[in-house]
Amino acid sequence: MKKLLSILGLAVLTTSSVTTVVSCTPSVNHTETIHDKIKKSLQKPINFDDNWIIDYSESKEKIEDFSNSIINGRWTLFNKLVTDLVTKQLIKDIPNLLRMYPYFSLSAAVTIKSFSGIRLSIQEQTKTTFNYDVGYNLEQLQDIPASDLQASNPIWDPTSDMLSLYDGSSFGQFVIEGMDNQNEMSFKEKSFISDDKTRLNYLSGMLNNSRSIVAYDGEYKKFLMMGYTIPYIELEKADFPEQDLIKQIYVDKEIFIKNKKFLLKSLYDSFIEENNVEDLIKCMPSVLDDMDIDISLVRAVLTSEIKADKKLEYVYGSKPGYYDKDMLVINVEVKLKKGDVVSDITINEQLALAISYV
Structure with a gap:
């Protein structure tokens, strides 16, 4: 899987020399799939530098208590912010994604290694860069190569058509783990959304936009509220x-x-x-x-x-x-x-x- 991710997005460069070389091998045109486009989009860094919900007029103790809650794997509020930002970038990069796949679903969660950096960033109101894990679903296995599925979820048989992963934070048929420059996001809150109505609407919209795992023409779902x-x-x-x-x-x-x-x-x-x-x-x-x-x-x-x-x-x-x-x-x-x-x-x-x- 690491090898697969390391070569994604690389272009094959063709050079010419003084000596003309004639190839008898027919050129192969690779058609980029939705799956390829999703993986490419997730390679782009995401920057959050906007107004959010941390009020620095609160006491230092309260801000620390709030930021320390990120240690808890159930801190779904921040993960939903990440999920929302990743989803928006995917839709920007792939405008027809939800039209072609109306039941496309995605969840994202901050990696464990990134917890301490985000805590400190929130407490000191500084900028930090972290990695996140992504799990996404493309309506059963129809558009994800079996080799990719097996690399992503080695404990399951990708031929079963029933592959499913759920670890309490990110879930889906295909999982891309955040590491090195993969799945990077920068976070720094610009200022507190002071208007109550604007803030409540922002929070509600963000939570509403998080997409659950949807399967079988929307008949069944697995939801972001649900625990491990x-x-x-x-x-x-x-x-x-x-x-x-x-x-x-x-x-x-x-x-x-x-x-x-x-x-x-x-x-x-x-x-x-x-x-x-x-x-x-x-x-x-x-x-x-x-x-x-x-x-x-x-x-x-x-x-x-x-x-x-x-x-x-x-x-x-x-x-x-x-x-x-x-x-x-x-x-x-x-x-x-x-x-x-x-x-x-x-x-x-x-x-x-x-x-x-x-």
Whole structure:
């Protein structure tokens, strides 16, 4: 894979000498594929030098607490910023990408080696350059050569048509790891977005633009909110003595509506914690201080379905400890708030959840 990446983008130079050489070998015209264009785009450095959400009028301790949260692999806010910037560059370089591949999806995550540099950059308001990993999906395996897939994901058989990688931050059929000059990004915040409405709209738009893994004509998805293993919401055993709410909803969707208030309350608490929104509210309270959340049911999924359906297995996986539990796939609508100001943009994303009874 390293050899492959090291030769991408190099042009073959043809030179002529005093002696004329006649070749009998016919020239070969290589047609650049979408896959080739994506890899070429990811070689370009990305520069973020703009207004963002770090308010340096906050105390030094709060800024340090906020920046230190990047050590946590769940610091999805910064990774979503990176994902958004990478996606925008791809669309700029390949204007017809989403028209040709409407279910194209991508996630990007800062490499572990880059954490300390970004933390220091945020604390001292200096510029830093870091690498990021990218995983992307091109609607099953139709446009990615098997040799590339095997180099990217050596533990899977690329002929299975069910190749899937998910490590909690970047996921997709094809993975390009950030190293040396590959997948480089520079970051320096110009200033804090001081207008509450502008800031909330910016954040909401950025989070909305992050693209989940989409497969099989958009019928199934794997979402950027989801963790390394299936996230849980907790319900009281006293309220649900049978402890089989997902199975009940699978049979009758109206049961979801009847129990929505319990699910919504648990999700609200989980959403804040699992997506590090808590870091923004506690460490950078000038960014946002609350949110409105609403949910609706997409479908209930039983473990037996995943094991029996290759499409579901492809999207959610069936390895123990990953997504091997009965799940509720729900649509989550979020409106960010700061005081009386509410974002004009609704963050709309789907999420797969298991239920734990306590």
